[in-house]
Every structure is written in C-alpha cells, then in structure tokens.
Amino acid sequence: MSTMQKPNEMLLDKYEKLKGYLRSLESVAVAFSSGVDSTFLLYAAKEALGDKVMAVTASSCSFPKRELNEALEYCKSQGIKHEVVESEELKIEGFSHNPKNRCYLCKHELFEKIRKIADDNGMKEVAEGSNLDDNGDYRPGLQAVAELGVKSPLREIGFSKEQIRIMSNYLGLPTWDKQSFACLSSRFPYGEEITEKKLSMVDKSEQLLLDLGFHQLRVRIHGDMARIELDPAEFDKFMQEDVRTKVYDKLKEFGFTYVTLDLKGYRTGSMNETLSADELKSATRN
Known part of the structure; x- marks a missing residue:
C-alpha cells in the first residue's frame, strides 16, 4: 500500500x-x-x-x-x-x-x-x-x-x-500499511503436530520473504513441504530466477524438502478451508 x-x-x-x-x-x-x-x-x-x-x-x-x-x-x-x-x-x-x-x-x-x-x-x-x-x-x-x-x-x-x-x-501510526499477522501456529493444518523446530522453520522462512521485500504473505507448513502464499501482484517478482532460487535454497536449508507457491495467493484463514460448513457456522456464533 x-x-x-x-x-x-x-x-x-x-x-x-x-x-x-x-x-x-x-x-x-x-x-x-x-x-x-x-x-x-x-x-x-x-x-x-x-x-x-x-x-x-x-x-x-x-x-x-x-x-x-x-x-x-x-x-x-x-x-x-x-x-x-x-x-x-x-x-x-x-x-x-x-x-x-x-x-x-x-x-x-x-x-x-x-x-x-x-x-x-x-x-x-x-x-x-x-x-x-x-x-x-x-x-x-x-x-x-x-x-x-x-x-x-x-x-x-x-x-x-x-x-x-x-x-x-x-493518525500517523507506523502500522497503517503493515502486513496482517497471525501467530505462527496458524500455519499448520489441523492435526499436524506443532513443534518448536517447525515454528522456527516457518518464522525464518517468512522473515526471509519479508527481507526480500514481499509484503503480505504466509508460509504454510505441510509436513516437509512449504506452501508459500503471496499477494498475486507479487508473483512476477517471486518468479525472477534469482529470487526464486534464493527462496528455494534457503527454505531447503531451513529444513523443508519441498517448496511450493500457492497459485490462489495470500488469504486469511486458508487452513480453515478444510473445515465443514457446520464447523464454521458453529464457530462464528461464538
């Protein structure tokens, strides 16, 4: 922004x-x-x-x-x-x-x-x-x-x-255009064990992308695979060979075996897409 x-x-x-x-x-x-x-x-x-x-x-x-x-x-x-x-x-x-x-x-x-x-x-x-x-x-x-x-x-x-x-x-607050953030545990599919090591892998991966100049992002973890969500407007930047290669090499270094880009792009609560309509309805009533 x-x-x-x-x-x-x-x-x-x-x-x-x-x-x-x-x-x-x-x-x-x-x-x-x-x-x-x-x-x-x-x-x-x-x-x-x-x-x-x-x-x-x-x-x-x-x-x-x-x-x-x-x-x-x-x-x-x-x-x-x-x-x-x-x-x-x-x-x-x-x-x-x-x-x-x-x-x-x-x-x-x-x-x-x-x-x-x-x-x-x-x-x-x-x-x-x-x-x-x-x-x-x-x-x-x-x-x-x-x-x-x-x-x-x-x-x-x-x-x-x-x-x-x-x-x-x-009001002049420095956070007016800050990327939305949720705790790192939200990067895990329901039922997948959360460990300090995996949290560190996600944290280092997201910090790398922020350091590379990407704005709104998530690195979702699925076992030994990283699923990167970015604003689609930044896809072209990500696909530049030097950027893509660096991200791949560093995430491998952090502990991931596979590194993927989510074609739908960033969206909040993407891990909730596996929940049933009844589960979502029940939760939003609380």
Whole structure:
C-alpha cells in the first residue's frame, strides 16, 4: 500500500465513539501484539484514558522476535506502561496436537494471565483488538474472549480492517500499511503436530520473504513441504530466477524438502478451508 484515502466524517465520528467507549471502561489493559489492530486500539485507549492504560504482550515461540521488539519500541516511544508475559502454548495440554479449537486453548490461557496482570496493576478491564471482519471466519479464540469477559472495542463500535488502516494512516501510526499477522501456529493444518523446530522453520522462512521485500504473505507448513502464499501482484517478482532460487535454497536449508507457491495467493484463514460448513457456522456464533 502506498496511498490511503482520508477518513470521512462518519469514520471520524466512529473514532470519537471508540474513545468514548474506552473512557467508559475507566482503565484498561490492552492485549498488544504490535499488529495493525492492537496498535490502533492501544493508541485510541491512550488518547481516551491517558495513564489509565497499559499494554500486555505475550512472548512465545509462535510470536516472532521482530513483533515483540516492535511492541517494546512502540510502547517506549509512546510512554505507555508495558509488561511482557510468557505464554508458551506448547506447554498447554493438547495444544501441540493442533486440534481445531487450538486458538481457544491458547487465548483462554493467555487472557487469564493478562487478567491477573490487569488486576495487579489496578486496571478494571482487559481489551483485545479483533475487528468486524473477524466475525466472518473460524475464530474459536473469540469464544475464550467472551467467556472471560474481555472487551472487544473495535468489534463493539464496528470497525472494519480497512477503516482501521485508514484511521491509522490519518493518525500517523507506523502500522497503517503493515502486513496482517497471525501467530505462527496458524500455519499448520489441523492435526499436524506443532513443534518448536517447525515454528522456527516457518518464522525464518517468512522473515526471509519479508527481507526480500514481499509484503503480505504466509508460509504454510505441510509436513516437509512449504506452501508459500503471496499477494498475486507479487508473483512476477517471486518468479525472477534469482529470487526464486534464493527462496528455494534457503527454505531447503531451513529444513523443508519441498517448496511450493500457492497459485490462489495470500488469504486469511486458508487452513480453515478444510473445515465443514457446520464447523464454521458453529464457530462464528461464538
């Protein structure tokens, strides 16, 4: 993305409603990943509540170091109180087997920890950054959010991803055109064992592609095969011989036997394409 439209009056009014909603919480601990949504939410919370806001970031092997460093740097630059909590998903019973409710297991454990940090710091509420678009995909983690009483201000006020990017650009946030990110465990097909070694393979592969200048991407792991999802507009760049050869050689070095390019390109939740209609319907009701 190189340009972004300016917010219209309706969107500016929606932002004011968001700040009003956040003020009604009195104080809040924001689950902060340094992504597009949580950065926007944290900025709005800081504007609305001043020092009555803090950020909490989970550190684990499924969360790339670059994202943690960005979270640390952003909170330091904004003068926002920030705590990092260890949340090692692989220690959660059943998580490594990658069941279909994997995200629920992770989010439930994580938000219990964030709730305790919030209580210890005198914060009345916990908030997370899911947006309106998340209602349309398989998101079992939202069930944990509901069960634990975690607030979802962006969904509550009705912000879409595009609107968040427009407002983030308007507000001067560095994440306005940042690629969408989900934890590295989402790169595994349901039922395939998640290990620290495989997570590292995915992390290094995605970092390589980012370093090569690709923007929106995923490296999905299927046994010993890497399935690369890119924006179709970047296919020509990928197919340049020097780029293609480097990616292939490096991913082999990282531990993959086969390296493939997904012809449909990048899309969110592609691992959910194997779920039945009933499973998707059940999940989106939560």
